[in-house]
Amino acid sequence: MRKGALRRDICYSEKGVMSLKRGTFSGGISPLYKKELARDKPLEVMREPERVSVPLKQHIGAPCTPLVSKGDDVTVGQKIAESEHFVSSPVHASISGRVAEITGASVVIEGTGRSAFSSAVPRNFEALSAEEIRAAVREAGIVGLGGAAFPTHVKMTPPRGNTFEYVLLNGAECEPYLTIDERIMIEKADRVVAGARVLMKGVGAPKAVIGVEEDKEAALLSLRKAVSVFPEISVAPLAVKYPQGGEKMLIKSLLGREVPVGGLPVDVGALVVNVGTAVAAADAVTEGRPLYERGITVTGGGVKEPKNLVVRIGVSFAEVLDYCGGLAPDAVRVIAGGPLMGRAVVSLDEVVVKGTSGILALTAEEAKSAEERVCIRCGRCVDACPMFLTPNAFAVCSRNALLDEALGLDIRSCIECGCCDYVCPSRIPLVHLIRRCKAEIEARKLAE
Ligand code: SF4
Ligand code: SF4
Structure with missing residues (x-):
């Protein structure tokens, strides 16, 4: 991995946190965001499924x-x-x-009818030990709600000898179309901040920063108000750029630090948690509320009434889409998640799980995909890659089963963000080829 230069247009405060100008990173893309479809739709609790x-x-x-x-x-x-x-x-x-x-x-x-969760007696998290907080987070089934679904209590447990200096809350929500995190930050800013405080106590970090893309003005406003009485927590605007919400990019943008190749955020003292996950952690620790529902964005030109919904885990995509007026006649594809990192769904019987950040229904116009052509060696994929990798070379390795060569080119550092796919003028399915190559490497490892 080529080391990215520290950006000169970022100002760092005496604490090391970007404070005046927006934070950013090298590489990345500016896709069509299409957030206007759902951005102004307030959080709505969906009817309970039968x-x-x-x-x-x-x-x-x-x-x-x-x-x-x-x-x-x-x-x-x-x-x-x-x-x-x-x-x-x-x-x-x-x-x-x-x-x-x-x-x-x-x-x-x-x-058997309406089932409202009755919270336990509110708990003062400040009276709990770090261990008790991590245990409560685990017991409530909290995982990363940004899409990765990695167990949060594991992230909060550093390898021996490591300590956390910062909790970084990820409010970038850089995936096109998705707006659920933005609504959470606007409508539940106090709970986001409560989540930051719970996590800080849970990992012993003295400082927290909430990173928000600078075009989410209402969210920045709400959060700044909510943190005003907590000097140890700051809100930092980020450049509007994809994948600003990638863990390594966010750390670079907010702290100017680089996670070493093969390393973890804790290697540079950071715990990175999505804002929705922070709210879930606060609910788990202070109310004993497990993760049995989550917020999702239902959007795209292929759904009749885009919404930001709170839905129960295990409800079918079909039922959620029905609640949103159903699919438009010209809908051709449904994706779980966003258009760049999401996954096309095969059947609408698929259910919402903890890692489902959105349901995206695309029309033929939105989903248009041109025919694949040969690589013209333009290098655009390399320029766009935020991890400084060589996606075009991965495609060659994947097609020719050159697994050791792919490993040598550090294919495992690929975060599957889709930037290379997006910019490729020859419409080469780079992420698909990369995933296939990684799967073959895993299969070979297991066989050995
Ligand atoms: S999908 Fe992987 S190779 Fe492609 S731009 Fe993202 S990190 Fe780079
Ligand atoms: S962007 Fe596409 S055409 Fe250009 S070098 Fe990369 S793979 Fe080849």
Whole structure:
């Protein structure tokens, strides 16, 4: 990886945090954002589903084992599956009802009417130890809600000898179309800040910075008001650029620090957590509320009424789309997540999981894809890559099964952001080729 130069147009305060000008990083792209479709739609709680299918594995790590059996009555928020493995996260009933079925991969619950979660007596997190906070985060099944779904309690547990200096809250939401984090920052700024404080206590970090792309003015305003009584927490505007929300990019933009190749954010003293995850952590620790629902953006030209919705985990995409007026006649593709890092869904029976940040329905016009042509060696993919990699060379390695060569070119540092795909004039499916190559490398490793 080529080392990126420190940007001269960023001002760092005496604490090392960018303070006056916006933070940015090298590489990246400026795609069509299309956020106007849902940006002004306030958070809305979707009607409760009559049936949910709660997957046993919604996170990076070991899958959970069911704690309930067919025919059991469950209440919303009840833990229904867990694993003893540290890198794992329990799952909870998202509605009250009866377990109708346990398939290999999910617990299916049929509802028995309205099921509101009753919070435990509010807890003063300041009276808790760091260990108790991490345990509460784990017990509530909190994972990264930005899409990665990595268990948050694992992130909060540094390898021996490492310490956290900063909690960085990721409010960049740089994926086109998605606006759920923006609405959370506008409408729940106090809870975002509560999340920052809970996480700071949970990892022993003395400072926190909330990074927000500078075009999200209402969010910046709400957050600045909310942090005004907490001098240890600051709000920093970021350049509007994709993938500003990538962990390594955010650290570079906010702290001017570079995570070493193969390293972790904690190597430079940072814990990076999405703003929605921070709210979930605050709810878990102060109210004992598990992660049984989440906010998502339902948007795209292919959905009749774009919305920012709070939905129960395990509800089907079909039901969510129906709540939003249904698909437009010219919708041709549905994506889980955003257009750059999301994944096309095969069936609308697929359900919302903890890592679902949005449901995007694209029209033929929005999804248009030109025919692939040969590489013209223009180098645009290399210029756009925020990780300073060579996507064009990965494509060659992938097509010719040159796995060692791909490893030598550091393919494992690719964050699959899609910048190279986006800029390629020859429409070469670079991310698809990179993912395939990585999968082949993994398969070879397992076979060995
Ligand atoms: S997908 Fe990977 S190779 Fe392509 S631009 Fe992003 S980090 Fe670079
Ligand atoms: S952007 Fe596309 S055409 Fe240009 S060098 Fe990269 S892969 Fe080749």
